[in-house]
Amino acid sequence: MDEKNRKQQAIVKICCVIAAFGLWLYITSVMNPIKTYRKNIPVTIVNEEALEQSKLSLLPDQKPYVSLTLKGSMNDIYSVTEEQFKVVVDLNAYVLRKGENNIPVQIQRSPENVNIMNSDNLWVTISLDDLIEKTVPLKVNAFGNVNEGYYPLEATSSTKEVTVKGAAKFVNSVDRGEVKCDLSNAYKNVSMVVPIEALDKNGNKIDYINIKPVAAEVKVPIKKVKNVAVNVKTSGQLGEDKLLDKITVKPERVDITGDENVLKTIDSLDTENIDLTSITGDEVVTKLVLPKGVELVNKDTVIKVKIYSNIIIDKEVSLAIKTMNLESNHTMEMDKDKVTIVISGLHDVISNVKPEDIECYVDLQSLKEGQHNLPVKVNLPTGINVESINPNSINVTIKNTQEQQTNTEAEEQNAN
Numbered sequence: 001m002d003e004k005n006r007k008q009q010a011i012v013k014i015c016c017v018i019a020a021f022g023l024w025l026y027i028t029s030v031m032n033p034i035k036t037y038r039k040n041i042p043v044t045i046v047n048e049e050a051l052e053q054s055k056l057s058l059l060p061d062q063k064p065y066v067s068l069t070l071k072g073s074m075n076d077i078y079s080v081t082e083e084q085f086k087v088v089v090d091l092n093a094y095v096l097r098k099g100e101n102n103i104p105v106q107i108q109r110s111p112e113n114v115n116i117m118n119s120d121n122l123w124v125t126i127s128l129d130d131l132i133e134k135t136v137p138l139k140v141n142a143f144g145n146v147n148e149g150y151y152p153l154e155a156t157s158s159t160k161e162v163t164v165k166g167a168a169k170f171v172n173s174v175d176r177g178e179v180k181c182d183l184s185n186a187y188k189n190v191s192m193v194v195p196i197e198a199l200d201k202n203g204n205k206i207d208y209i210n211i212k213p214v215a216a217e218v219k220v221p222i223k224k225v226k227n228v229a230v231n232v233k234t235s236g237q238l239g240e241d242k243l244l245d246k247i248t249v250k251p252e253r254v255d256i257t258g259d260e261n262v263l264k265t266i267d268s269l270d271t272e273n274i275d276l277t278s279i280t281g282d283e284v285v286t287k288l289v290l291p292k293g294v295e296l297v298n299k300d301t302v303i304k305v306k307i308y309s310n311i312i313i314d315k316e317v318s319l320a321i322k323t324m325n326l327e328s329n330h331t332m333e334m335d336k337d338k339v340t341i342v343i344s345g346l347h348d349v350i351s352n353v354k355p356e357d358i359e360c361y362v363d364l365q366s367l368k369e370g371q372h373n374l375p376v377k378v379n380l381p382t383g384i385n386v387e388s389i390n391p392n393s394i395n396v397t398i399k400n401t402q403e404q405q406t407n408t409e410a411e412e413q414n415a416n
Contacts, residue, residue, distance in 0.1 A: 036117065037070045037077040041085045043105055043124050047092035056096060057131040057167040060208040064089065064124035066105055069117040076113045084111045089124055101126050133165035138177040138196065140218055144184035151225045151257040151297050152183050152190075159216035164198050166209035175201045177211065181218045190220040223257040225297060229268040230254060230288065232305050236277035243346060244276070245308040254288070255297035262293050271303055282307050310346035314387060317341055317355055321376060321394065325365035332364065335395040339376050342387040349383045357381050362396060369398045 043064040051058060066087055070077045086109035094103055105122045142155040162177035179194045195215050198206040230249050238244050254269065269288045284305045288296070318340050326332055339360055343350065359379035375393045378386055 033074055034072065035074045035077055038067055039070055039080065040065045040067050041082055041087050044086065044088045045126070046088050046090050050092035051096070051128065052131060054096065055131045056098065056128045058091070059127045059129055059167055059169065062127060064126065066122045066124060068119075068122075070114050071117050072114040076111070080111050080114055085109060087122075089126065091126070096126075096128055098128055098130055101128060129167035129169050131166070132168045132171050133163055134171060134174070135161050135163050136174055136176050136198075138162050138179065138216060140181060141178055142181045142183055142218075142220055144182045144186075146183050146222055147185055147187040149225055150187050150222050151255070152186070153221040153223060153257070153295070155181055155218055155220040157216045157218050159196075159213060162196055162198075162216075163212045164206075164209050165212075170206050170209050173200045174198045174206050174209065179216050179218055181220060183220060183222075186220075186222050189222050191217065193217050223295075224260045224263055225255050225257050226263045226266065227253050227255050228266055230303065231268045231270045232274065233270045233272070234274045234276050236275050238276050238279065238307075238309055241312055242309040243312055245310050247308070248306045250304045250306070251301065254301055256290075256294050257297050258291075258294040262291065266291065266294065271305065274305060276307070279307055282309070310348060312344060313347050313350050314342055314344045315350050315353070317343060317353075317358060319355055319358060319360040319378075322359070322361040323396075324361050324363050326398075327364075329401050330364075330369065331399050331401055333397045333399075334362070336391060339394075340390045341378060343380065343384050344387050345384040349381075353381065353384060362394060364396065364398065367396075367398055369400045371395055371397045 043066055045058065045062070045064070048058050068085070070080065085107070087105050087107050089103050089105045091103075094101075096103075102123050102125055105124055107116060107119055107122070110116055138157060138159050138161055140155040140157050142152060146152050157179065164171055164174045164177070176199055177196045178199050179196055181190065181192060181194060183190060193215050196211050196213065198209055198211055200206055230252055232247050232249050234247070249271070256263065256266070256269070269290065271286045271288055274284055274286060284307065286303050286305055288301075288303055290296070318338060321334065321337055321339055323332060323334075341358070341360070343353070343358075345353075358381075361377055361379075362374040363377060364374075372395070373393055374396050376389050376391065378389065380386065
């Protein structure tokens, strides 16, 4: 029983829907009653160029519209479209000022089968700004990596300045004009005409302004790159108490660019001459001498030359005198057996030298018996010089041991 009731209720509902649709269809198709209806219609701005005479400019992104009250048959008013209307606001028909302006609109076209009930009181608000212009510098922005082994020189343009014109709100924000030049994979000179953009101080693009000229020609010379050594040029000597140890330079090599035929002849670059006599510290900042037509790839390269030196000092050493090459059948006596020498050299060497590192002697080679005045000789480690020897010579008495023995034996026999 319940199932039967549910089916009956569903049938009733379907019949009600069909009846309602039929009634609506009858009213709209046969009776077609008169209705009123509100519709938003966009407004077209005309004669914008007339603002220039008043030094005014229309601010962008304004989309004014009016709300029209339409009256007509239900079929007509519900079927109208925006394209059937032409509603305009004429900027040349009124005296306008900077800021917001309320201006009446004109309905130039509308559907004939529809009446507009509020056509006599339609206004829109139009915002205007001062029309200004100014001149700003043009910058060239070259980007992208050229082919390996090549280097781009400074990008240039024959256009140095551009004029921007428009609403003060936007023109006052313009800091510069800019052209962008893509150098990706370039291996020869680049020349191209590119559009000019207006940018603010932060590099953001400014729209809604006019730029003259609209484009500029950009030229970028692309040159070969070569890596060469840095050669330090010096003159003079360090102070009397210093000895030059070594010189280093940083960087040791630099990249240069220029005409390919010139680069072939260059393997190194000299620094400007460094006068060692005027050096007060151990580091010198200098410049490279660049041949004509050659440039550094990194123009900010700083050439630092490091001067390494050692202080020369003296040291007094007392040494025992040795003898060399005394014949086996001789003896000898020296009037002095020690000598004092003054040596000089680099601080690092002299401070570590020991007496046993120095050999001091007199050479008795081929000397016969008797008294001899002989020079004291000294053998020194490398890097050490002798400044003085005291005494620089000694007396040596050489005797024949055979004669001494014979004389002794004779004296003993005579005594017996």
